[in-house]
Amino acid sequence: MGNEFGHPERVEFPMPSNNFSFSLANRRWDLLANEGLHRNLFTFDKDLMKLDENERILARALPSIHHVNDNSMVIAYMRGPLLFIFNFHPTDSYEGYRIGVEEAGEYQLVLNTDEIKYGGQGLMKDDQYSRTTISQRSDGLRNCLEVPLASRTAQVYKLSRILRI
Structure with missing residues (x-):
């Protein structure tokens, strides 16, 4: 996903048979010029990389x-x-899909692939971006979150406030 932005339009690299020409190895940055799928994927890719930069996900x-x-x-x-x-x-x-979490608290939605800017349907409302845990065991953990999950989507929540019970 996203590989098409830097991928050549046609895979013919400079070699003796084409007089070492770069003319057929052009990158497809033009795909971002139009609104739609490619722009949405590029926006998602940028936001995902920013999330990793801010949260150091891969280093954890x-x-x-x-x-x-x-x-x-x-x-x-x-x-x-x-x-x-x-x-x-x-x-x-x-x-209201239940997912277990160990830490009781408030969880803030920080990435939602169903947002319109990513090409999603935008089914979640602004007031659904913050969730508070329920004191009920789920998935073998002490607490759970009830979250709306649109089909074919991914969500990332961040623990923003710990609640002591």
């Missing part, structure tokens, strides 16, 4: 996968203070 310990549901096609894992949730179901969206 390995992810702790704690939710895998074959029927709903949802996977969730923690990496530091970040909760990653993926809904791979091609058609089913969920209103």
Whole structure:
């Protein structure tokens, strides 16, 4: 995903048979000129890289996968203070899907692939971007979040405030 931006329009690199010409190895940066799929993917790619830059995701310990549901096609894992949730179901969206978390508190949605700017449907409303845990065991953890999950989307939540009970 995103590889097409720097990929040559035609794979013919400079060599003796084309007199060492670069004319057929042009990069496809023109794909970003039009609104649509490629611009949306580029925006998502930039925001994902910014999230890693700010949160140092890849430098953290390995992810702790704690939710895998074959029927709903949802996977969730923690990496530091970040909760990653993926809904791979091609058609089913969920209103109040429960995901376990150890730390009670408020979780702020920091990345949502369903946003319009990424080419999504924009089903989540602004008031749904902050979630407070429920004191109920789920996925073997002490607390859980109820989150809306549109089909074929991913969300990243960050623990923004710890609640002591």
